[in-house]
Amino acid sequence: MTQVIVPTLGQTNLDVTIEKWFKNVGDTVKEGEPLYELSSEKLTQEIEAPVSGTLTKIYKQVGETAANGDLLAEIE
Amino acid sequence: MNLSNEQLLEIYEYINYARCMGERLEYFIKTGKILGAIHLPKGQEGLQAGLIMTLMDARKNGIKINTNPHTRDQALMSKLIGLQPYADEMLCKTSGINGGTSGEYHMTCVEKGFLPAQGVLGPVWGQNAGYAWALKDQGKTNEVVWGIYGDGASSRGDAWEAMNIAALFKVPMVFIVVNNGWAMANPVEKEAPVQDLSLRAQGSGMRGITVDGNDPIAVFEAMVEANKLAMGGEPNLVEFKVTRWGGHFLGDNQEVYRDTSFLKHLDEIDPVLNYHKKLLAMGLVKQEDLQRVHDEQDAIILKAYEDGMNKPAPTVAEICDPNKVYGGAY
Amino acid sequence: MAKVSNMKAINLACFEEFAHDDKVIVIGEAVGKKGGAWGYFTGLQAKFGANRMLDMPIAEPAFCAFACGTTLAGYRPIVEFMFADFVTIGLENIMNMAAKQRYNSGGVNSCPIVYLLPQGGGASGSQHSQSVEAWMSNMPGIKIVAPTFPGDMKKYLQASIRDDDPVVFIFQRAIFGLAEEVPDNLPVPGSLLNASRVVKEGKDVTIVAYQRALINSIQAATELEEEGISVEIIDPIVLRPLDTAKMFASVKKTGRCLIVHEAPKIGGFGMQISALIAENCLNDLVKPIVRLGGKEQPIAFGKACDLYMFPKVEEIKDQIRALVR
Numbered sequence: 001m002t003q004v005i006v007p008t009l010g011q012t013n014l015d016v017t018i019e020k021w022f023k024n025v026g027d028t029v030k031e032g033e034p035l036y037e038l039s040s041e042k043l044t045q046e047i048e049a050p051v052s053g054t055l056t057k058i059y060k061q062v063g064e065t066a067a068n069g070d071l072l073a074e075i076e
Numbered sequence: 077m078n079l080s081n082e083q084l085l086e087i088y089e090y091i092n093y094a095r096c097m098g099e100r101l102e103y104f105i106k107t108g109k110i111l112g113a114i115h116l117p118k119g120q121e122g123l124q125a126g127l128i129m130t131l132m133d134a135r136k137n138g139i140k141i142n143t144n145p146h147t148r149d150q151a152l153m154s155k156l157i158g159l160q161p162y163a164d165e166m167l168c169k170t171s172g173i174n175g176g177t178s179g180e181y182h183m184t185c186v187e188k189g190f191l192p193a194q195g196v197l198g199p200v201w202g203q204n205a206g207y208a209w210a211l212k213d214q215g216k217t218n219e220v221v222w223g224i225y226g227d228g229a230s231s232r233g234d235a236w237e238a239m240n241i242a243a244l245f246k247v248p249m250v251f252i253v254v255n256n257g258w259a260m261a262n263p264v265e266k267e268a269p270v271q272d273l274s275l276r277a278q279g280s281g282m283r284g285i286t287v288d289g290n291d292p293i294a295v296f297e298a299m300v301e302a303n304k305l306a307m308g309g310e311p312n313l314v315e316f317k318v319t320r321w322g323g324h325f326l327g328d329n330q331e332v333y334r335d336t337s338f339l340k341h342l343d344e345i346d347p348v349l350n351y352h353k354k355l356l357a358m359g360l361v362k363q364e365d366l367q368r369v370h371d372e373q374d375a376i377i378l379k380a381y382e383d384g385m386n387k388p389a390p391t392v393a394e395i396c397d398p399n400k401v402y403g404g405a406y
Numbered sequence: 407m408a409k410v411s412n413m414k415a416i417n418l419a420c421f422e423e424f425a426h427d428d429k430v431i432v433i434g435e436a437v438g439k440k441g442g443a444w445g446y447f448t449g450l451q452a453k454f455g456a457n458r459m460l461d462m463p464i465a466e467p468a469f470c471a472f473a474c475g476t477t478l479a480g481y482r483p484i485v486e487f488m489f490a491d492f493v494t495i496g497l498e499n500i501m502n503m504a505a506k507q508r509y510n511s512g513g514v515n516s517c518p519i520v521y522l523l524p525q526g527g528g529a530s531g532s533q534h535s536q537s538v539e540a541w542m543s544n545m546p547g548i549k550i551v552a553p554t555f556p557g558d559m560k561k562y563l564q565a566s567i568r569d570d571d572p573v574v575f576i577f578q579r580a581i582f583g584l585a586e587e588v589p590d591n592l593p594v595p596g597s598l599l600n601a602s603r604v605v606k607e608g609k610d611v612t613i614v615a616y617q618r619a620l621i622n623s624i625q626a627a628t629e630l631e632e633e634g635i636s637v638e639i640i641d642p643i644v645l646r647p648l649d650t651a652k653m654f655a656s657v658k659k660t661g662r663c664l665i666v667h668e669a670p671k672i673g674g675f676g677m678q679i680s681a682l683i684a685e686n687c688l689n690d691l692v693k694p695i696v697r698l699g700g701k702e703q704p705i706a707f708g709k710a711c712d713l714y715m716f717p718k719v720e721e722i723k724d725q726i727r728a729l730v731r
Contacts, residue, residue, distance in 0.1 A: 005108030009327025043327045050107045069108060175512035182510035186478050192503075192510060199499050202468035206475020213457060214479065234499075237468030244463065400513035401547055403570030405597035406647050 002051045004035070004073040006066045013068050014040040018060050029055050029075060036072070051075055077297045081360055086132070087292045088355055089369060091125035094151035095348045096374040101150065104381060105326050110167065114180060115147035119321035122288075122347030123254060124151040126295020131155060133296070134220075134303065141303075142207060143222035144184070144191040144200060146229060146254060148320075157188045163380045169387040176390040177400070191221070197229040201238030201251065208247035208311070220303045221249040228259025228267055230276065242311040243280040250302040251277065251313040254289065256320040261333040277313035289316030290347040319345055410588040412581055415556040416446040416522075418588075419563035420484070424454050427482060430567060431458045433473050434486030434522075443488045444524060444582070466492060470499035473519050474507060482518045482567060490525030490538045490576060497542075504572040505547030516570040520563070526578040526618065526668055527716055531707030535715075537617075537669035537700065539645055542574050543678065549573045549598055550645040554581065554620045557588045558643050562601065564594040573598070578617040578668075580712075601644035602652045608638035611729050612656040614679055615666040616642055619698075619717060623666055626722040635730055645675055653679070654686050661692040662729040668716040671699035693729050698722065 006016060020037040023029050029049040037046050049055075057074040060066050079087075098118040104110040117124060128151060134141050145153045154162035157173055165172025166180045173185050184192040191207055194200050201223040208221040225235060230253050242249050253274070259267045270276075277284025283305065287298045298314050305312050321342070323330035330336060343349055348366075355361045398406065410418065423430050432447055438459040441448035451459040462469040466487065473483040487493050493500070500521060507517035527535040542548050551566050551573055553559045559577060566573040595601065605620070606627055615623040620641055627637035638660060640653045657663050663683055665676040676697040683695055698717040705715050 007106050007108040008111045008113075009105065010113055010325055043329050045327050045329075047106050050103065173512075174510065174514075177512065178510045182506070184511045184515065186511075186515060191475070191478065192507060192515065194503060196498060196502050198467065199471040199474075199503050202471025202499070203475040203478075203503065205468070206472035207478050208475070209460075209472070210476045210479030210481055234465075234467040234471060237463070237465035238471070240463055241465060241468055241472060245460075397513065400509050403508055403516040403518075404549070405569075405599050406549075406571075 002053065002075045003071055004050065004075065006038070006068055006070045006072050007047065008068040009043060009045055015065050015067050016040045018062055018064055018066065019044065020062060021058065023055050025055055025058055027055050029053060049075065077300070079293060083129070084355060084358075084360055087125050087129050087296070088351065088361065089373065090128040090151070091121050091292055091348050091351050092369045093373040093377070094121035094124035094128070096370060096377050097151045097154070100374065100377045100381065102326060109385060113325050115325050116322050117148035117150060119347070120148050120254070120256060120289065120318045122290040122292045122351065123295055123316050123318050124149070125292035125351075126289070127152045127299065128155050129292065129296045130299040130303070133300065138218055139303065140189055140219040141222060142189045142191055142204070142219060143224060144193045144204070146200070146224040146226055149224060150180070153183070153190065157185050157190050159376065159380045160384065163384040164387060167381070167384045168389060169384055170390045170394060171387050175394060177395055197225070198232035198234035201225060201235050202241070205238045205242040205245070205247055205249055208242065208249040209245050212247055217307060219248065220306050221247070222252055223249060224252045224254060226259065227253065227255040227257065227264045227273055228262065230273055231259070231267055236276070236279070239277065239280040239282065239313070243282050246309045247311055248306045248309070249311045250299070250306050251311070253313065253315040254318060255315055256318045258320055258324070258334070260324040261330070272315060274313055274315040282312050283310065284313035284315065286315045286317065289318035290345070290350065292347070292351060407587050407589050409585045410556045410560070411583050411585040412556050412559050412577060413444070413446055413583065415560035415588065416563060416577070417448060419560045419567070420447060420450055421453070423564055423567045424450060424458065429480055430482045430484065431460060431476070432484045432486065433460045433462060433469055435462055435464060435488060437461055437486060442486055466495040467499060470496035471503060474499060474503050474517060477507070477517050477519060478515060484520045484522060484567065486522045488524075489534050490523035491533050491536045493521070493523055493538055493541065500542065500548065500572065500574070501545050505545050508571070509547065517572045518570045519572045520566045521572070521574045523574060523576045524579045525576050526580050527705060527711050528579045529708050529711045531711060532704035535705045535711055537667065539576050540669055540673055540675045543646055543675055547572065549647065550576065551598060551643065552576045552616050552645050553643050554617050554641055556584065556586050557592060558641070560588060561592050561594055562598070562643060565598055568594065569598055580618050581621065584621070598644045599647060600649050600651070602640055602642045602649040604638065604652055604656070605641045606637065606639040608636035608660070610636045610660055611638070611662045611664060611726050612653065612660045613637055613639045613664045613666060614642060614653050615639065617668065619666040619668050622717065622719045623722055626719045626726060629719070630723055630726055635726060637726060642679075648678070648682070650682055650686070653683065657683055657687040658690045661690050663691065663695045664698065664722070664725050664729060665695065666698045666717055666722060668700045670702045671697050672702060674699050696725055696729065698725060
């Protein structure tokens, strides 16, 4: 099982907001495909799936805030 | 310069290594394994491969290269001191080249030719000119110093001052300007009133040339010549023009300040692909070699970083060791 | 033994250190044939050669960085700034490069640079008369030395050159000519620790002061002997690392403390001394600590500079009297 962790982008540890999920729980994901989009005060960034598999859990929904290092999702 | 097939294939390995370095760093940042603020090298692999080739060739000829990174030089610097100590330092582990408290921005190992990296733009050219002066004063005629700056950093007053001083003292130094068209979010047209930054060398009476940084062979040839001139008492400048693919760092939304339509035609400008096609046409590689060599290089980088991630971080005592702050009694 | 001025003391120290270690060099403007704008390098080039006296163009940022570069190859540069006020131009490579050179290397690289800064008033106005010791005091990795008397000037410049860390060595132009008997073979201290000394013994009030403020304090104290007031005066000599033993012992004895310097009080180095005395000698103090400093304004040009900008003997006497009342 692979954990999807909230990254630290740029030089500040700002909390991020989840803007979009490109996949739903139960969907097949492919490594390198866009998985979700996050935003913070300074940036918006699309993040790809780190591995291929099935997206089994999503812990933060669209509009929710997350801190760097938080667990966001799981892929089996 | 007539490169042998071995040399051409060596460059092929390096250009893939540089590509994989950028891809893996991006992967590690996006998966939360490495903190952000890494300036990714994607798009500039031709330059990295040419500089690495110059380094390796110099070593074969008993020449020591002394340099430090600007940004996007992870591939070169990891070849200079070894991938594992480089990765470990980037990951802030005790086994890193500086004990884990310098990170990517402040690495150094003078013994191996890694002069102190500086997080502030401006001082490096002056620092390196001082080291080059010392080499000359000590009669070390088989050593040369490179100072690498971007199109933005070369605007700094210290940068001009350093060229001036290096030229006056005739130190064995090559000033390298990596012009990727962007000083963070400032296009080079708003950073400099001239198109070719190599013109700046003229103000200090030094030779300055502009080279296509996407062609690793051109880079290698230019640097071999530049080294020879510098070691002969003629510091000089080489400007390499390259294209930065991503934003300034991962997370920098360059769409707001840059026309990113070029991203739709990357295959046309991709230095790795273009070099592959060149070797393909020469019959030196087969089509499938690109993926194979890519994967081989990726495995090496992946292993180094994954091993590094499992290593210990420095303790509080190691981070706050007063012997690291003061050498004299305090 | 000979009578040596502060200016001569600097020159003698350079000669001895140049002979002691051939890696000692000077980097600055007009340091070679001219011997530096103030002349304290006179004779060095003739004796030791031009390759050890690097005449730089007017480029303080780059030549400070250059100095760091030479230390990576084992050299021990003395970097001269013509006026202490200009240290701001080189500050980046003192604060961000030299101060961190050792730490960023994990303790491997040393940075044995001495920055010579002639400071203080001398009728030259707002940009050529400032006292700068506090500007760099808030920087771990940097040492600060600020002698007043020629004997200390000589031996502590030598100790600074032999120290493996970046040392900001500050001295006052106004007392370049101050002279005293200095023994020929004055031993060089093994470190910059424990440097302070009691310049005058007394029992009623402790003064901690340096440079011209110290000279004025000594005069004030001498004159007040007629009024039956006994003042003890401590010269710290090294500001960072600050030797507090003698000043604490003195305050424990007198219970009254006056700190005098020519830099303005707000953010001045007196704040650091004051805080340390308050933290360590609170129960011994019978009066609050007093600080005297230069005027809180840019320094006026010309005679006004010295007449009005810095603490005078009368002002110091008034403060001492107020402390003993």
